[in-house]
Structures are given as structure tokens and as C-alpha cells.
């Protein structure tokens with residue numbers, strides 16, 4: 001390696017985190033070797049085919065840095081070439097709710113104790129995992145470097161991090177320094193700490209964000225009882241710098257691959273030590289109930305839902321992704337079907353996944369087709385294009401122009417002027433006092 005050549009980076013597990021990590025390090029000038037056991041995925045990545053995940057900016061990044069990116073199914077190629085091995089394999093929940101570490105274990109098993117490489121853990125693992133790995137391989141240099149990437153803005157988040165958490169215990173300092181060097185050009189605030197604390201920072205951050213959302217959702221539910229508007233309440237709260245405006249959007253709850261998994265994993269982690277994490281239990285329960293409350297709102301207007309046609313606008317767990325893991329739409333569709341309703345849906349990009357996951361839902365190719373003849377529509381995902389719809393025409397095409405805005409995304413006054421009965425989450429119902437201020 002010449003003086004100004006950057007060290008090669010190894011990425012193990014080319015899922016969503018792994019691919020973003022690989023592409024971004026290549027963008028920073030590192031040669032990257034990325035390995036995955038899925039031959040089909042590696043073949044697609046090598047051949048320049050459509051990426052297996054939808055992430056804005058990622059295809060361009062992979063293309064632009066192709067000469068620095070090598071994809072392989074042979075872990076030996078990574079071990080031979082790279083001093084830093086970023087472990088990005090997934091840790092799905094087991095039946096007990098604990099994180100399944102079998103893929104992490106498989107990676108650890110292939111790395112030589114006391115070899116030249118350091119294992120850098122990006123996979124979300126329970127606090128204590130690093131310690132357990134080093135008990136078995138005491139000479140292995142080990143760094144915990146959790147990811148905080150959001151789907152839909154992952155490339156941006158990687159390249160402009162708020163902070164870079166680097167946890168290492170004595171003996172792994174050279175590896176922690178090397179990870180810090182690799183991230184240094186990005187300018188995020190470095191947080192150098194021990195391994196267990198780094199592991200907890202990741203779990204606690206996601207649990208706190210989920211708590212913030214469940215909190216504002218409960219405030220929304222109280223707002224409905226007292227005639228207040230939660231969007232106004234959140235605005236007033238968020239201006240307090242100690243609270244901040246982010247993650248205070250009330251709606252039908254959080255979804256996605258991380259919040260559900262990580263809150264349960266943290267609760268179980270605490271439970272395994274004999275500690276009952278009461279607050280987190282409530283956070284999880286509130287999120288479950290929040291989706292179901294929408295069905296109650298429909299029933300207040302329509303009575304029984306048997307034989308009613310209900311349209312879901314948006315299916316992805318949030319906009320700018322086709323990810324439907326833990327999406328509110330899955331619970332809503334199955335609850336509505338359980339009530340005997342006929343469900344139609346539209347999503348700009350999650351259509352393919354929706355057909356696999358929701359075989360009993362008719363997937364339409366436009367919002368208009370989805371609401372045609374419907375008794376009610378529920379806005380599930382705040383896709384920007386929904387703000388631009390011709391809502392007058394939408395209202396005319398429905399049997400009953402009733403809309404539950406599950407994300408408080410639309411302007412109630414505009415929707416009511418278009419002929420809708422509009423219900424938000426934690427906003428005054430039709431004719432409510434705060435209507436004019438929204």
C-alpha cells in the first residue's frame with residue numbers, strides 16, 4: 001500500500017446496511033471487497049443489474065465506484081485483502097424475541113483469533129455480544145460501530161453522520177483508530193467508548209425514537225378527547241430545544257425493520273438479566289393499538305365494515321422505500337379483512353412486495369382506481385404525490401367520501417372543501433375548532 005492509498009475495507013453481508021456501507025467507503029476512495037453467501041445477489045451486483053434494494057442515490061454510487069468495488073461469495077478474498085472487516089449480516093428476532101446471532105457467529109467462526117484483521121460490528125447486536133466474542137477469541141481485535149442509517153436517506157446519512165460511535169476495549173485500540181480514520185473525512189462527531197456502551201447506544205437510540213413517537217401518539221389520542229390539535233401541540237413542544245421537533249409526528253405508528261425488532265430486543269435483553277423495562281412495554285403496546293384505532297374511526301362513520309370497500313393509500317412503512325417490513329398497512333389490511341371489508345390499495349413502488357405479502361388485497365395501479373367506489377380511504381404512507389392529487393375528483397369517485405389521514409399529511413381544510421369527511425390522528429373532527437389553523 002502506498003502512502004496515500006487508503007486501506008481496503010471488507011464488508012461481510014451485502015444487505016441494505018452492507019451495500020450502503022460498501023458503496024460509501026468506495027466513494028471515499030477505499031477499495032472494497034464485499035462478500036455474501038447469496039450467489040444470486042452477488043451475480044446481480046457484479047453484472048450491474050437492478051440493485052436488490054430501493055435506496056435513493058445508491059445505484060449511482062455503485063456505478064460510479066464500480067472499479068473500487070469487488071463482490072464475491074468467497075470470504076477468503078475478504079480475509080486476505082482487508083484489515084477491517086465490517087460485519088453487516090442481519091440479526092432477525094428469534095421466537096423468544098432475542099436477536100438471532102447465528103449469522104454473526106458464522107462470521108466470527110471464520111476469522112482467525114490473533115490474525116491481522118479486526119472485526120467491526122455494524123450488525124445490531126445485544127449489549128454483551130462483543131464481550132462474549134472476545135471471550136472466545138481473546139486476541140481478535142474487535143470494534144463496535146453501530147449504524148444509524150434511515151431507509152430512504154441512507155446514503156446521505158452515511159456520508160453526513162451526526163456522530164460516529166466507535167466502541168473498543170483495551171487491546172483493540174489500533175482497530176478503533178483505523179475505523180476512526182476511515183470515518184474521519186465524513187466529519188461526524190466521534191464518540192469513542194467501550195464496546196458494551198457502544199452496543200447500548202444503538203439500542204437505546206432506536207428505543208428512544210420509538211418512545212418519542214409512541215408518546216406523541218398517546219398525546220394525539222388525548223387531543224381527540226379534549227378537542228386539541230396534536231400537530232399544533234407538537235409544534236409548540238418541538239420549539240423547546242430540550243425536546244426538539246423531530247420524531248413528533250403523530251400517526252398510525254412506527255414500522256420498518258429496526259424499531260420493532262430493536263425495542264423488543266432491548267426489552268428481552270433487560271428481561272434476560274431480570275430487569276423489567278416497563279416503559280418499553282408500553283411503547284410497544286401503544287404502537288400496536290395505534291394502528292387498530294383507525295378501524296374504530298371507520299366504524300364510527302360507517303357502522304359495520306362487512307361488505308364495505310376500503311382503500312389504502314400507501315403500503316410501504318414510510319415514503320421513499322419499497323420496504324413493507326412491519327408496515328402499518330399489513331396490520332390494517334388484515335384487520336379490515338377480519339371485519340369483512342373488501343380492501344384495495346395503491347403504492348407508487350411497493351406494488352411488487354405488496355402482491356406477495358397481501359394476496360387478499362387488490363393492488364391498483366393508481367390512487368383513483370384504488371378509491372373507485374370505496375366507502376372510505378385511509379392514507380397509510382405519506383408519499384409526496386398524494387399531496388398533489390385531484391381530491392375533488394377522488395371524492396366524486398368514492399361511494400362515501402370519507403378519508404382517515406393516518407399521517408396527518410393532508411390539509412384538512414382543502415380535503416373538506418373537496419367534499420371529504422376528513423379525520424386525522426389527534427386532530428379535531430369535522431367542524432372542530434382548530435380546523436382553520438391547519
Ligand code: UDX
Nearest residue numbers: 147148149150151247248249253254255256258317318
Ligand atoms: C430507523 C432509525 O431512524 C435509524 O437510525 C436506524 O438505524 C434504523 O431504524 P428507519 O427504520 O429507516 O430508521 O425509519 P425512520 O425514518 O426512523 O422511521 C421509522 C418509523 O417511524 C416509520 O414508520 C415512520 O413513519 C415512523 N415515524 C417517524 C412516525 O410515525 N413519526 C415520526 O415523527 C417519525
